[in-house]
Each structure stands twice: as C-alpha cells, then as structure tokens.
Amino acid sequence: MNVGRRVDYAVRALSYLAGQPAGKVVSRADIEKSQDIPSFYLSKIMKDLVAGGLVQSHIGSKGGFTLARGASTISIKDVYETVERPLVLMECLEQGINYCSYCAVCSQKSVWEEAQLVLANFLAGVSVAEIADRQGLKGRLLQRAV
C-alpha cells in the first residue's frame, strides 16, 4: 500500500522539466544530477514516460527530454499510472473473479472501490505544474545551506 521510488523519481524528473524554459532540451545526465536519481534507473523511468506520452525524447548529440504536454495537464495520477500501473487498491477490482472466486458475493469490494476512487480523484487533481521546480532538489538544498 505504498508508492515506491519509481514514482518519486518520475515526479522529480517531470517537475524539473516543467521548471525549464520553454523548448529547453534537458539531458538525462542533467536531470539525474539535479534530482539525485540513480542514473541507469532514471534511464528506465524516462523510457516509460516517453512511451506513455508524457515526455518527448530527442536522440543524438545535444539530445535529451522535454515535456510532451503542458505541465498543468499532467496529473500525479497520470504519472503513477505511466511508470507503475493502473491505480488499483485491491487486485480483485481489476482482475475480478480471476483473483478471488467470491467476487460476486463480496461485501467489502465496494469499500475498496470507493476508497480507490477517492484516492484517484485526489491525485488526478494535482498536476506536475504545481510541483514544478527550476532548481531541482540539490539546488534547493544548496541554496538553503547558504
């Protein structure tokens, strides 16, 4: 029942991109340094973000990444579902009878269904733009140290 580092890293990366001047292409190495994300791991996450249509990639020298959509149109729910999987609180809600044969007569199923809805609605209402950040975590940390 908890959100792992993949999502954390993805949000960091996206919010960093969102904080850049329009059209600025940012390399993976840049993101990785400013947000302190394990480099090869970030590489896999960016791949997912590209595949999910949240980020646009630019191969080759001077290549890197830009947001594929406006930061205010990318919700945290989008991010979660892009790098992880559909937001599902209990497997039976997704797999139905394949997960639990008592699905049809289960009296707690609706509870999780509603809880899931409540959570999903909340996360759908928060956008990357609201977390956007020009400096990155490391930058903020340095500035604070001054």
Add this chain to the structure above:
Amino acid sequence: MNVGRRVDYAVRALSYLAGQPAGKVVSRADIEKSQDIPSFYLSKIMKDLVAGGLVQSHIGSKGGFTLARGASTISIKDVYETVERPLVLMECLEQGINYCSYCAVCSQKSVWEEAQLVLANFLAGVSVAEIADRQGLKGRLLQRAV
C-alpha cells in the same frame, strides 16, 4: 500501492465474527471454512488481530475467537494497521530523512501527505459492522446458487 490478501482475510474474518450472535465463540476452523481462507495463514492473521486488541481469543477445547470491541467501533483503517502496518503512502512520510535526504526541501511530499490523509479518513469512516455478514462468503455463494 495495493492492499494484499492479509487485509482481505482479516476483514472477512472480522465481519464473520461480527455477524455471530453475541458471545458466540467461533473456532478458527469455522472462520476458515466459511470464509475460505488458507488455514495456517488465517492462524497468523488471528494472532495479529488478538495482539492488536480487535479480537479476543479463547484457548482450549471449545475455544476460538470473539470480537473484543463492538463491530461498529472497528474501522477498516484499524484492521489495515493491525494486520499490516501504519497506513503510509510514501515511506518518506514515516521515515523522513532516513528514507530520503531531500525530505526537507521536497516539493511533492505534501501531496502524498494529503493523499494519505484523504484515504485514511475514508477508511476510518467505514466499520466492520457495515460489512458484517452472518453467512460468510461460502454461505452467500450457496444461497445464490439456489
């Protein structure tokens, strides 16, 4: 980000107990059969529920379990936290700087904090009594088959 079978089984067991006549002691074997829960696994879950003060155990012949509190005072959040662990959406919310050194300057932390609150509040508002069930899953399934 999903709730596992431990919680499912615990809710089933508790709601079955809640559906019994007052004072009725129910054996593990009984719960296990009516709710179709792997027996040895249920044994571990009941231990947690007893340790957590949700259930009272009665050792010895004709022993078994009863609810330790009124079913309407046991929330799904209680159940979750009893058999699993504190309801925490992201580790940093619990472990702080031990989990992520950028905790102090993190711009997404508050998002997860609020999301967690929303979810916890919802689950705290649903009680076992509302799911209570005299027949158990298997019973309902049989009745439906008629």
Add this chain to the structure above:
DNA sequence: ACATTAAAGACCTAAGGAGTCTATATTCAA
C-alpha cells in the same frame, strides 16, 4: 568521423507476500 545522447534489454540482489508445517501450551469434557 566522432563524441554525445537515448533505446533496449539483460542481469543481480534483497526484501516481502503468500502459504505451509511442526511444535507447545491450554482447556473442556468424557
């Protein structure tokens, strides 16, 4: 032509979920 970049995917390790089994201690009831 070359340095720089993303893309793709193999690989590893540790931890946790789910489930099973075997003691041991307690208690009712015949």
Add this chain to the structure above:
DNA sequence: TTGAATATAGACTCCTTAGGTCTTTAATGT
C-alpha cells in the same frame, strides 16, 4: 485423569517485485 480440541509461536519454503547496475546498439548534431 486422560485425551481431544483448540490457540500460540515460530521456523520454513517459494515466488514475485523493487531497486539498482551494466552493456550494447542506434541515432544525431558538430
């Protein structure tokens, strides 16, 4: 008093996943 029925406790296995690392390949700007 004995024995069957019960919970308690904890070891054990198996499998999946999270998190992280590395290597190779393909594309592209200078």
